[in-house]
Amino acid sequence: MTGVPQVHFAGAAFHSLRGQGVIVTGGAGGIGADIVRAFAEQGCRVGFVDRDAGAGAALAAGLEGVHFEPCDVTDVPALQAAIARLAEAAGGVDVLVNNVANDQRHRIEEVTPAYFDERIAVNLRPHFFATQAVLVSMRARGGGSIVNIGSGSWKNKARGLAVYATAKSAMLGFTRCLARELGPDRIRVNCVVPGWVMTERQLALWVDAEGEAEMDRNHCLPGRIVGRDIAHMVLFLAADTARMVTAQEFVVDAGWD
Numbered sequence: 001m002t003g004v005p006q007v008h009f010a011g012a013a014f015h016s017l018r019g020q021g022v023i024v025t026g027g028a029g030g031i032g033a034d035i036v037r038a039f040a041e042q043g044c045r046v047g048f049v050d051r052d053a054g055a056g057a058a059l060a061a062g063l064e065g066v067h068f069e070p071c072d073v074t075d076v077p078a079l080q081a082a083i084a085r086l087a088e089a090a091g092g093v094d095v096l097v098n099n100v101a102n103d104q105r106h107r108i109e110e111v112t113p114a115y116f117d118e119r120i121a122v123n124l125r126p127h128f129f130a131t132q133a134v135l136v137s138m139r140a141r142g143g144g145s146i147v148n149i150g151s152g153s154w155k156n157k158a159r160g161l162a163v164y165a166t167a168k169s170a171m172l173g174f175t176r177c178l179a180r181e182l183g184p185d186r187i188r189v190n191c192v193v194p195g196w197v198m199t200e201r202q203l204a205l206w207v208d209a210e211g212e213a214e215m216d217r218n219h220c221l222p223g224r225i226v227g228r229d230i231a232h233m234v235l236f237l238a239a240d241t242a243r244m245v246t247a248q249e250f251v252v253d254a255g256w257d
């Protein structure tokens with residue numbers, strides 16, 4: 001496949017999202033950038049963090065009401081400070097999308113304690129501390145929606161991803177326990193589980209002829225999943241349309257088997 005597939009489909013307008021404050025982690029590229037664009041299109045005030053300063057600045061410059069803070073999410077105090085600035089710029093936080101991750105491959109024999117900690121520091125720890133950082137604002141606004149981005153990799157028993165997949169499977173437990181604890185504050189917490197999404201990184205690193213055949217074999221639906229497919233599920237969960245939906249996982253994988 002050459003380049004990210006250009007898939008066009010009519011989106012929906014989620015009227016309750018207009019003017020809402022939204023924070024996205026890892027929003028400069030891949031699915032995160034589609035999530036940032038999708039919320040901006042709904043008239044939200046969006047703030048996002050990413051370690052890719054160039055891509056982040058370029059994305060924010062092209063969108064109205066969008067602020068970017070360069071930040072490596074493995075640095076928790078920097079992440080907390082960036083979220084505080086973005087929350088102020090947005091006038092408060094109604095929605096948090098815990099999207100950041102890095103799916104670098106690793107062989108079990110080669111994982112050191114330092115490498116293990118590094119993977120957790122990008123694929124799990126920031127989600128907890130980003131959540132902690134928005135709670136005061138969400139409670140003050142009478143509620144909110146937190147969407148954690150999981151992964152089908154651990155369900156599919158993917159190879160070469162043991163530490164990544166362990167962190168991604170934890171998104172489910174994290175989602176369910178937060179939902180119970182934050183429900184009384186009308187803060188809903190859900191998890192979106194993407195299948196194999198055709199981002200620039202996936203296409204550059206992992207999607208070869210064998211991968212294409214694997215998708216053709218395992219998808220119930222023809223075609224490929226793109227970031228916008230994930231972003232639209234996130235919009236639904238962020239909006240009032242999902243006001244009684246919490247503690248759930250929503251799989252967007254073309255019916256992978």
Ligand SMILES: NC(=O)c1ccc[n+]([C@@H]2O[C@H](COP(=O)([O-])OP(=O)(O)OC[C@H]3O[C@@H](n4cnc5c(N)ncnc54)[C@H](O)[C@@H]3O)[C@@H](O)[C@H]2O)c1
Binds near residue numbers: 026102199
């Ligand atoms: N693409 C897929 O096929 C797929 C499948 C299942 C789940 N997911 C999940 O979807 C989410 C987005 O994945 P993606 O494929 O868009 O990833 P991606 O690698 O294309 O984009 C990730 C973004 O996070 C940023 N980032 C990475 N490490 C960072 C750090 N330490 N600090 C700050 N920013 C950092 C990157 O710069 C990039 O902009 C992740 O949670 C991933 O686990 C993706």
